[in-house]
Amino acid sequence: xxxxxxxxxxxxxxxxxxxxxxxxxxxxxxxxxxxxxxxxxxxxxxxxxxxxxxxxxxxxxxxxxxxxxxxxxxxxxxxxxxxxxxxxxxxxxxxxxxxxxxxxxxxxxxxxxxxxxxxxxxxxxxxxxxxxxxxxxxxxxxxxxxxxxxxxxxxxxxxxxxxxxxxxxxxxxxxxxxxxxxxxxxxxxxxxxxxxxxxxxxxxxxxxxxxxxxxxxxxxxxxxxxxxxxxxxxxxxxxxxxxxxxxxxxxxxxxxxxxxxxxxxxxxxxxxxxxxxxxxxxxxxxxxx
Amino acid sequence: xxxxxxxxxxxxxxxxxxxxxxxxxxxxxxxxxxxxxxxxxxxxxxxxxxxxxxxxxxxxxxxxxxxxxxxxxxxxxxxxxxxxxxxxxxxxxxxx
Numbered sequence: 001x002x003x004x005x006x007x008x009x010x011x012x013x014x015x016x017x018x019x020x021x022x023x024x025x026x027x028x029x030x031x032x033x034x035x036x037x038x039x040x041x042x043x044x045x046x047x048x049x050x051x052x053x054x055x056x057x058x059x060x061x062x063x064x065x066x067x068x069x070x071x072x073x074x075x076x077x078x079x080x081x082x083x084x085x086x087x088x089x090x091x092x093x094x095x096x097x098x099x100x101x102x103x104x105x106x107x108x109x110x111x112x113x114x115x116x117x118x119x120x121x122x123x124x125x126x127x128x129x130x131x132x133x134x135x136x137x138x139x140x141x142x143x144x145x146x147x148x149x150x151x152x153x154x155x156x157x158x159x160x161x162x163x164x165x166x167x168x169x170x171x172x173x174x175x176x177x178x179x180x181x182x183x184x185x186x187x188x189x190x191x192x193x194x195x196x197x198x199x200x201x202x203x204x205x206x207x208x209x210x211x212x213x214x215x216x217x218x219x220x221x222x223x224x225x226x227x228x229x230x231x232x233x234x235x236x237x238x239x240x241x242x243x244x245x246x247x248x249x250x251x252x253x254x255x256x257x258x259x260x261x262x263x264x265x266x267x268x269x270x271x272x273x274x275x276x277x278x279x280x281x282x283x284x285x286x287x288x289x
Numbered sequence: 290x291x292x293x294x295x296x297x298x299x300x301x302x303x304x305x306x307x308x309x310x311x312x313x314x315x316x317x318x319x320x321x322x323x324x325x326x327x328x329x330x331x332x333x334x335x336x337x338x339x340x341x342x343x344x345x346x347x348x349x350x351x352x353x354x355x356x357x358x359x360x361x362x363x364x365x366x367x368x369x370x371x372x373x374x375x376x377x378x379x380x381x382x383x384x385x
Binding site: 040041043044046047048055056057058059060125126127128129130147148149150198199204208 | 304322323325326329330333334335337338339340341343350351352353359360361362363364365
């Protein structure tokens with residue numbers, strides 16, 4: 001159980017706590033106006049200055065002796081904020097976690113608030129200039145995206161039923177996109193993304209700069225050495241460089257520390273040798289999200 | 290402890306400077322960065338960011354039309370020079 005589950009999970013996983021998806025929370029914090037203001041100019045968020053700092057050349061700023069630590073502390077404090085959101089031009093309380101396919105299906109089946117939509121991924125648009133419909137949004141976000149033409153996919157269906165959303169997510173996940181669920185802002189969950197590594201603006205701070213913008217999943221991938229033939233198909237699927245291939249032993253190697261537990265490698269394995277195990281069953285990795 | 294920042298790579302020496310000449314790209318001059326996006330697609334570590342111009346006056350704030358490209362994650366640049374070669378307006382320059 002991660003930090004978020006302990007505090008906001010009500011005894012289970014935080015993203016399976018239906019309270020976070022409710023309309024009542026959105027109205028309590030007036031999120032309709034807040035999110036509208038935020039998503040109108042969403043792409044600017046990394047270049048807008050907050051207290052004189054923006055994300056341009058983040059690595060250089062983090063390497064500065066004392067200022068680097070302050071920047072990292074301030075960035076994490078902002079992302080993990082649990083106070084009512086105030087400034088729509090900051091990513092306040094925007095913290096997420098990787099979810100494997102099974103949990104994402106459980107979210108879509110039981111928790112996600114209607115209406116469910118699928119919009120163009122904003123990260124892929126702002127870092128590659130490509131429009132690709134693969135982000136699933138719920139509740140208030142659906143009304144907001146409805147007003148922003150650049151996020152609406154042209155040919156694909158915009159509004160989805162629960163079953164369609166599950167099918168679309170499964171399709172992306174099997175393609176190799178990582179499922180991730182986001183508070184946006186705390187305590188309202190409205191995004192179920194299918195991310196790809198270097199484009200994703202949420203995974204990038206974590207893997208390139210060590211800022212915990214996203215938690216690792218509640219699982220770690222493991223494999224059956226008897227079944228594994230060392231074909232190495234799964235190696236190409238891993239976006240976190242956690243899987244390696246040992247040609248001498250004719251099997252793969254897994255770096256448990258690097259593994260984020262997204263489980264997309266499982267779909268590539270023809271031998272069905274890969275499986276997810278709860279993080280708690282790996283001694284030493286229980287608390288390392 | 291694993292050095293997350295460098296990911297095990299030996300960092301390139303010095304600071305990379307990527308400049309984009311906004312007289313040739315974006316905001317109604319030269320090519321529209323949304324239609325071109327050549328540098329964005331050429332860059333392997335996805336250093337560039339496509340965003341609405343900050344402070345620009347838009348006719349319809351819900352559908353902004355003034356966009357520009359900013360080199361955002363400059364420290365991840367590998368100095369491969371693909372963006373310089375690919376730019377149709379020769380607006381990108383990389384120096385260190």
